[in-house]
Structure formats: structure tokens, C-alpha cells
Amino acid sequence: MSISSDLDTYPRPGLTVDLAVLTVVGTSDTTPELRVLVLDRAQPAGRALPGGFIRERQTVARTVDDVLRRKVGIDPADLPRPHLLRLFDDPQRDDRTWAISAAHSVSLREADLAGARGTLVPVTPHGRLGDGPPLLFDHDEIVEAAVSALRERYEIRFRYVDVHPDPDGFLSEPFTLHQLRKVHEAVVGAPLHKDNFNRRMKPLLEPLLRDGRPVLSANLRGRPATLYRHRRDADDSRTTD
Amino acid sequence: MSISSDLDTYPRPGLTVDLAVLTVVGTSDTTPELRVLVLDRAQPAGRALPGGFIRERQTVARTVDDVLRRKVGIDPADLPRPHLLRLFDDPQRDDRTWAISAAHSVSLREADLAGARGTLVPVTPHGRLGDGPPLLFDHDEIVEAAVSALRERYEIRFRYVDVHPDPDGFLSEPFTLHQLRKVHEAVVGAPLHKDNFNRRMKPLLEPLLRDGRPVLSANLRGRPATLYRHRRDADDSRTTD
DNA sequence: GGAATAGTGTCTTTCAGACACTATCTG
């Protein structure tokens, strides 16, 4: 019928997916650091985030998985789901064609990125790249949006709404309160009070037990710390609805 | 060159914009009510949100404005900006063609909708339509996402982050604390304590003065209330950065 | 013992929640 053919005659934008892969490296170290994965590319030449066009009758989610597989070289199964940041739709943002980008962000553990292509570049908690020239297209903006959304999850939602000790799961269990705090500090970019931080976190964690005694970490210096994991209890003290 | 032509040979999705226009009707009344604008359409037949395909080299924002002008029949100039909710991209969501929808939401005052086409249908604070059959496509889900984002702005961001008495500006100035509270109640769907509500709001408002005396509302019953407007002061007691 | 880190106790301030009361209008 005429409507259906009408719909197909209009020019359509290329819909792409660009992905800011965030991670915190050195979580067992003294000063973990927030980083983003960038790829070198030739056409146009420079550094950019991994991305790709959506294929026929694909969903956005599957396209993102495809980018992780083909461009980054890791298996998206069992990884956290990427989520949409916003659309980048300046008609001139890509010289080659009319392309609209659905910018996504995903937070992975350093271990999940073993064997991945690309470079992990340090990012400030304000979302600016620590070193090197700007990224291609509007990808610097995408990094900024990704980090800003990340910070919000850690400093705001964490404190008031959906209280979770490590919303994006940068840490592998088990971990010490010290490690957890250092991850938060890497994300929010400010020192946090040790005792207040621990007091808020403790109710959300449970100590790892062996023979009824808490398992301790092997520290380089100082008193060993208790190892924790997320609470398994179903008791949800603050429900939203 | 070959890359550029490659890009254009792949099939592309039709990118549409669908818009949930939210409003609170009866703000000077005793029980204001949250509503969403729906249009009747013929092809396919039923009720749906206003929407439309993005035209060549257009931005998403301009397309949304276009939808407001052409489908709803109002002038988007000087209105609040719509914002993206998320993408709806089920390949089968539209029988006619492969279409991906960028679902948007905008909050308007009842007065801004004077002369608009369509019907304002009541919505529960959980985002379900008060009456009538389901909307076409996945538009019921879009309404749900719009209302859930709206509630978040009023009950969460309002309380902790970006403290603003009326984030979406449903009320026209000046207004009484009673009116403001009733708008919040219409959005969050629960009664709020009068005194606590007023105590939190007062610092964000300033009374309307005439000859140094506060201007009072003409109530139907009871003691007249002070009329307020948003504070003009630049003093931002809680800054984010 | 000394340095370093883990963990506890407690005081103060802030603020939400709840309740009781007073004030001012209309009919």
C-alpha cells in the first residue's frame, strides 16, 4: 500500500552505536584509576571509541554486543549490560555520511578486558582524557557523558536511592572495605572519610567466613582487613515502590 | 572512495520520534491530575502518542519540535525542551517497516496546550492509562517510562540533588504552597505532610510582595494563603561540583 | 618498639517525620 512505500522512500540516517568502555584498573593496588578504552583507527585516522553501524533488523543491544566482539575482541556474555547515554545527532558529526550515534557506556572489570584490543586511557572524574590528543568525531563528549553518569551512580544514587556498595561492579569479590573505598574515590575523585564510609557500607556487606571466623586479607603492611562480599539476604530495607 | 559508498549500501532503520506530552490539569483546583496527550489515528487505527520520522539531515530535537507543531498543533518556542527517555527498537514493533523510536517526554502546563489536538488522558503515578484501550505500538511502555522519569525528578532529585520546587514547571507563578503540594501529590501519587513539605519548600521560594506586605490568594474557603514564586537569588547553597 | 593499617566508640549537627497548637478567612 502507498503508506508503506512512502515510509521507505525517505532518506534514513545511518544509526551507529558508540561505546565508552569504562574500567577501574589496579583495584588491589593503593591507588586504583578510572580509565576508558580507545582504539586507533585509520579511516579517518586517530583515536576513537569502538563503534559500528546497526545491521538490518538488529536491535541496539545486539549491535553493542557485536561491537564488543568484533571491535574490542571480548565476549559480551556474562558481562554487565551497556546502557544508553544519549543520542549524538549533529548532521555534520561524520563527514562520510549522515550518521546518528546512540552513545552507550559499559563498566567492566580489568579482568574482563584481558586480551581486549585498544588502550586504557586514564580519565579524570570530570570525564576528560588524561593524555593524548582529542578523540575523533564527538567521542570526547561521549566519554564525558559516560563518566558523569558513572559518578552519579556512585555518589548520588548510592547515597540516597538504590543503595549498592559497588553499582557498576568494578571490584571482584571478596574485597576489603579499603579497596571498596579506593574504587569510590577513583570514581568520584575526592577522598572519603574512612569511618563514615565503612559505617554506611557495612550493612550492605557480609564478611566472608571460614569455620565461623572472618577471612582476612594478606596485606603488605598493617593489620589484615576482613574480606567482604555483597549481602545475599533478600531483606530490602528501602524499597522504591 | 569505497568506504563512503559502503556505508550507504547497508539497509538503514527508519528513525522516528515519539513524544509523551505530560501535563497536570487543574492546578488551581483541589485535586490536580496528571495526564498524557494521545491522538486518534487511522493508519493503523487506534490511539497513539504523537510522533514522526526524522527528515534528511535533521536533528532529533528539531524533529520533536516538528511533531509538536504538525501533529499536536502548538508552537514549541518558549516551551520546555523534551528529553530522551530511551530507544524502542524491537524489529517487529511496527508492521510497516523497520523503525526505531527515540521516545521523548515533555512536560507542559495546561495553558500551553490550549488549542492542541488530541485528548488528555489521566495517568496513574505508575504510568498506566486511566481509561480506554491500550495505545498502539509500544506506546503504553513509553508513557510508563515518561511517568517514571517524571516521578524520579519530583521525589528523588527534588529531595536530594537538584533541589527545585517544581522541576518540570507545571505551575504558573505565583502559587500557594497548597497548590504546589497538590501538584507534587498528583505526580508522586501519595499524600505529603503539609508542614514538612512547606518547611522544605520555603527556602526555595520567596513571597510575592506588594507595598512590603505579602500578597494573599483569594481562597474559596478558609484563610487566604501567601503567594510565592521561585527565588531569584543566585545563592546556591548546594552546588554539585 | 614503631610504622602502618583495621576497626570501634561517641559527640554534634542536621533534618525528616509527626503532632499540637494558633491565626485568619467565609458564611
Next chain:
DNA sequence: CAGATAGTGTCTGAAAGACACTATTCC
């Protein structure tokens, strides 16, 4: 006057911020 709504005062409990202190490890 009664009814209705506006507005104030105050108590309580929860939790954040800040500080001081004790505990346990390695060297």
C-alpha cells in the same frame, strides 16, 4: 459562632560528619 484552611512551634529519631581512641600486623 462553626468550618475550613494557613501557618508556627517543638519533640523525636535517624544518620552524616568529625574526631579520638584501641587493635593487630610487619619490620
